[in-house]
Amino acid sequence: MKLSGARLLIEELIHQGVDTVFGYPGGAVLQIYDELYKCKDRIHHVLTAHEQGAAHAADGYARASGKVGVVIATSGPGATNLVTGIANAYLDSVPMVAITGNVATEALGRDSFQEVDIVSITQPVVKHNFMVKDVTELEQTIKEAFQIANSGRKGPVLIDIPKDVQISECEYGVAVLPKMPDKPKLPYDQEGVIALLSQAKKPLIYAGGGITAAKAEKELIALAEKLNIPVTVSIMGRTAFPDSHPLSLGLVGMHGSYVAAKTQSECDVLLALGVRFSDRATGNIARYTQNCKVIHVDIDKAEIGKNISPDYSVQGDVKKWIKEILPKLKEQKHPKWWEEIHGFEKTKSKVEGDFHPKHILETLRKYTEDDTVVATDVGQHQMWTAQYYRFEKGRTFLSSGGLGTMGYGLGAAIGACFGRKKAHTVLITSEGSFGMNCNELCTAVHENLPITIILMNNRVLGMVRQWQTAFFGKRYSETVLDRSTDFVKLMEAYGGKGFNAKNCKELEDALKEREHYNGPILINCSINPDEKVLPMIPPGKSVDDIIL
Structure with a gap:
């Protein structure tokens, strides 16, 4: 079946399960928008007021649904208006495919009207990006873009499509997505991890956005309950563990609870699941893990050892890892540790005023x-x-x-x-x-x-x-x-x-x-302009310096 590049794009988006796209039209994407018009009963386009808003909408769609978010923008300022939204998705590991139009291939590099090198501009803030100069490569490129965005550590991918590629025709349905090669993983001492968790007197789980990305919330609950381990969460992992659960200590970090911060400082084993140990979470790096052993599980090899040097590291999908290790762990209780934690809970920030x-x-x-x-x-x-x-x-x-x-x-x-x-x-x-x-x-x-x-x-x-x-x-x-x-x-x-x-x-x-x-x-x-967010651990400090 022969299709234009623009129609091929829409058909492949639908094939990838996309039901909604966000964007703003312009000269370099007129062909794409014409095909969207013809297919509006099969895919819904949300016209935003600004391309940045469209990028954030695609981000929100992805986070709420667990699917890849899609955003479309024209060339030049339309494309550059996406950059903040793309960078936001990159730092928070959100799966997104950004599609931009560009000037015709023969006009590239000539300072044409609304021409920018969006591929170079976005290079530091995407998992990968593509410039498609041949329509026969478009179907394969779209398939790869979705695979890259939604695999491993998720993130944004950009596809830049010149106007002539959108008009040109080729056969659709011929591309075959190759299996992604298995990347070599860091060596993993499973027996050592099991022994450390079994011997721990004051263990703590620190859960991040990797739990949400892996859809591992149920597995995390099962792990915490079997070992009776308290759970703290990062901002990105805020919904990784239910607040009403008796093992929950809530948010940790610069503005986390005192009990979470104090428990972290006193634990002897820290099991970190899908976190990147950002400065807002750790405070003083040198003091952060001075009293404990660290087990770090993360899908991204680059995060292992980047900010914290773990005693044991596991590179891989956190959901699969929990499922694998859970049957090999014995139940724990830690009554003395919990008695100590309940003592920490007595220290809280004061809340004053009727409309705090x-x-x-x-x-x-x-x-x-x-x-x-x-x-x-x-x-x-x-x-x-x-x-x-x-x-x-x-x-x-x-x-x-x-x-x-x-x-x-x-x-x-x-x-x-x-x-x-x-x-x-x-x-x-x-x-x-x-x-x-x-x-x-x-x-x-x-x-x-x-x-x-x-x-x-x-x-x-x-x-x-x-x-x-x-x-x-x-x-x-x-x-x-x-x-x-x-x-x-x-x-x-x-x-x-x-x-x-x-x-x-x-x-x-x-x-x-x-x-x-x-x-x-x-x-x-x-509200009162003098109201402050407390507790607060000042930058580079620890729980000993907390402002209540």
């Missing part, structure tokens, strides 16, 4: 289900959400962990909505982050998406201001947002519903209105 973010999130939780997806932007509200919102199921917390992208949240919430068949989705944001991509409200309204936006409005750049308070002598340089933006009117201008809330009753009243409305709503919650 903790109260906002606890009120919100009464109106959400365990499988409701919650997206955040970046800042204080992100950390408060990770601290105080109760998560019970995997893939329900979407946040920019590695790149820390302000403006990520709304696009991600839109993508998650489609990834979960337009199920109710929540965005927690603040006026600083929200202002960066609030134009995507038009997308949420146009698609009539049931998104609840909780905007924590403290009229400052809260996290930066908190650091200025702690480390810069309260010199608040450019962090006071003395603007007069009326976010309720802004929401209404886009066609949605908006509410103001200054206390929990007003918040509850607004959330009750949500139940009678299918489209997006925004609740502007006024």
Whole structure:
């Protein structure tokens, strides 16, 4: 069957199981968009307000659904507008295929209108990228792109397709995807790992995004229960283990709980599953593992030994590893260790005021289900959400962990909505982050998406201001947002519903209105600008230096 390159692309996307793509049209992708129009009953295109929003939507779709997210943009500024979203997906290991158009092959390298070398630009922030100059290579390239994006340590792949390749024709259905070669793995001392776990007096599990990526939440529960080991989680692994489980100690790291941080500092064996030991999680590297042995399990060879030198390392899929080792482990109890941990639980940060973010999130939780997806932007509200919102199921917390992208949240919430068949989705944001991509409200309204936006409005750049308070002598340089933006009117201008809330009753009243409305709503919650995210372990410090 002979098809044009553009039609071949759409047919192969459908063949790969893609039901939704996000993007913005332009001259270099007109052929692709023409074919999308012809196939709109088979694949849904979501028109965003900006290419960055489209990239974040593809990211959110992938995180919420576990499938590959797809984004399309034109050449030049359309392609470069994707870069932040691609980099965000790369640092958080999110499977994404970004498709860009480009000028015709004969015009490449001549500074043609809207020409950029997007392949070179994205090289540091993709798993792989392709420039397709021959239409006969397109089908094979698309198949490989999806395989690369969704295998091993997942991540984004870019395909750049010149205009003439989109028009040219070739046979479709002839490409055969070769089996990916097995990469040599690091040697693994299974007996040593089993012995160390069996001999541990104060073991601890540290779970990260690798658990979510491998869909290993059930296996993690089984492992923790058999060994009766406490579990801490990273930001990226926030939903790897249910908060209501008695073995859960919650978030660890710069803004994690005291009990999680203290337990980590006192443990004698740390079993790290699918984590990369980022600086925000470890604090002072030299002191981080000075009292314990470390077992590090990760699918990415490059992460083994990069930040922490483990005593035992296992390179491989964490789900398969748990299934393999679980029958060989004996049940443990550790009563003395748990008695010590319960003592740590008595130390907590004080929560003051009637409308503290903790109260906002606890009120919100009464109106959400365990499988409701919650997206955040970046800042204080992100950390408060990770601290105080109760998560019970995997893939329900979407946040920019590695790149820390302000403006990520709304696009991600839109993508998650489609990834979960337009199920109710929540965005927690603040006026600083929200202002960066609030134009995507038009997308949420146009698609009539049931998104609840909780905007924590403290009229400052809260996290930066908190650091200025702690480390810069309260010199608040450019962090006071003395603007007069009326976010309720802004929401209404886009066609949605908006509410103001200054206390929990007003918040509850607004959330009750949500139940009678299918489209997006925004609740502007006024909070104290001096509110801080606590506990906090300062950069390069340890739990001994924690600020409560």
